[in-house]
Amino acid sequence: MELKxxxxxxxxxxxxxxxDDRIIDLLVERSKYVKQATKFKNSIEDxxxxxxIKKVMNRTRSQAIDKGINPVMVEEVFRxxxxxxxxxxxxxxxxxxxx
Numbered sequence: 001m002e003l004k005x006x007x008x009x010x011x012x013x014x015x016x017x018x019x020d021d022r023i024i025d026l027l028v029e030r031s032k033y034v035k036q037a038t039k040f041k042n043s044i045e046d047x048x049x050x051x052x053i054k055k056v057m058n059r060t061r062s063q064a065i066d067k068g069i070n071p072v073m074v075e076e077v078f079r080x081x082x083x084x085x086x087x088x089x090x091x092x093x094x095x096x097x098x099x
Contacts (some may be wrong), residue, residue: 047086049087
């Protein structure tokens, strides 16, 4: 991935905004897969899936180290992301059971 060689702070901020837009698009995509996952789970414990969370955390920490970004920051971002996604998935799972 090659970064644009920006010539001003405003230009850098524009590029950061573009990255933020892509992150939001990826979060939308991830949440749609999370919603699909509820079809394959039979209980709230399946939704919480501690083993899967550990694997994701280990994988993302390793990637952070390999790519030279602070692994503690990445862990915190993913911990928040996963906690929010698990809450979303529980809600979706419970809504599925209503119908």
